[in-house]
Amino acid sequence: MARKITVNIIGGGNVATHLIREFLRNPEIEINQFYSRNLDQIKEFEGIAPMINDISLLKPADISIISISDDAVSEFSNQLKHYANLVVHTSGSVSIDDLKTKRKGVFYPFQTFSKAKKEINFKEIPILIEAQNDEDLDLLERLGNIISNDVQVINSKQRMALHIAGVLVANFVNHLYYQADKLLNNNELSFDLLKPLILETAHKILTISPKNAQTGPAIRNDKMIIDKHLKFIDDKNLNDIYRLLSKSIQENK
Amino acid sequence: MARKITVNIIGGGNVATHLIREFLRNPEIEINQFYSRNLDQIKEFEGIAPMINDISLLKPADISIISISDDAVSEFSNQLKHYANLVVHTSGSVSIDDLKTKRKGVFYPFQTFSKAKKEINFKEIPILIEAQNDEDLDLLERLGNIISNDVQVINSKQRMALHIAGVLVANFVNHLYYQADKLLNNNELSFDLLKPLILETAHKILTISPKNAQTGPAIRNDKMIIDKHLKFIDDKNLNDIYRLLSKSIQENK
Helix, strand or coil: CCCCCEEEEECCCCHHHHHHHHCCCCEEEEEEECCCHHHHHHHHHCCCCCECCCEEEEEEEEEECCCHHHHHHHHHHHHHHHCCCEEEECCCCHHHCCCCCCCCEEEEEEECCCCCCCCCCHHCCCCCEEEHHHHHHHHHHHHHHHHHCEEEEHHHHHHHHHHHHHHHHHHHHHHHHHHHHHHHHHHCCCCHHHHHHHHHHHHCCCCCHHHCCCCCCCCCHHHHHHHHHHCEEEEEEHHHHHHHHHHHHCCCC | CCCCCEEEEEECCCCHHHHHHHHHCCCCCEEEEEEECCHHHHEEEEECCCEECHHHCCCCCCEEECCHHHHHHHHHHHHHHHCCCEEEEECCCCCCCCCCCEEEEEECCCCCCCCCCCCCHHHCEEEEEEEEEEHHHHHHHHHHHHCCEEEEEEEEEHHHHHHHHHHHHHHHHHHHHHHHHHHHHCCCCHHHHHHHHHHCCCCCCCCHHHHHCCCCCCCCCCCCHHHHHHHHHHHHHHHHHHHHHHHHHHHHC
């Protein structure tokens, strides 16, 4: 067996927590140190490795993973500017150059993480990596391949595009579920009615391109139905959403 | 065994085709006649029952199902105003009162149908019915229960709300998939990267309410990321969509 990879985990949010849990399942990965501003956040890992809340105490490891909120990464990394080993962040929309450390990289697991959910199958989660040289890239590739079957090298611009695409298909899609839920509630109908359609819509995309899968009043240019729907929808935001998405569907035929 | 239910099928589009295929699987249902303006559309059913393209030749059946485009239902039904038996339509956003027949009803299977897809499991598809009296409602309930485990009585206003909700979670969701696909293509990334996230987002909703499942920059009010994303998105429609959906998420916290 190759030498273990040693990692330090910096942060205690959702992504950090899921990564830690996954790393602990793999004997090829050894966690050297945990850092969190608030040690309560990572209490479930007590006894596994030393915990610090003073970043100047960070010891060497092959890879130190900063997994904190996107807008804090750059400033935080400034405190590690003299640190000799590889430091990576886990953010979609933060450039590798925003890290102020000597050796920089990115280790971006592309999935939606909520703290509540205990089990995530990392094997199927794409992990997007970036580094400044082949040696660091190899290190990240090795770490990625231990937990996932899908490790890819992409640059910061591509990662931003991927993050935006993720916002569209996860966050915005969920908001449409929310608006639909609200509409049904106001009409004394259960959200359960939508579940078969939601699943069918998601699964269809595994075999048909979204362009070919498009159905509905907008693509048919069914003005009568669109007008009826707009007249029916009282909620200002939802009315605007209906109008804009119908227009966008029609202009992308 | 109860007496068979006899039906006439009027129309040859996606919904009609899927209904016919499903009816033919069930010996308790007998198709008396097919009507289509264009008999080529329903060629696959030749020999099963007489086919007409002159509606004045329509014979009696327990239920005649008009499954044609929404905006044509009302005018078409006018030709059946002297017809004695129950006539129903299958549309989400057409009121029961738009039928000009003596006995009226609605038989609305709530799913997205594409002609390409051969197999649909009707058992899990909600069927929403409406009629003017208990006798007709019983008839529709019997027909619905033969093919589905989820038959519910709702009124025309509720059905409109459900149809709109369906547009949101199927047609608009698919358009977000499409926009994401385009964005990735422009950045030399594969749509495959999104598939695990798309499935996770849909499946999450089976156990968590959309309100509690909401994640992302908008709900976190992460202005820095939102601004970065808006700056990155060149496409005018997508930029407007990103802006509007982020606003709507924030105003629905």
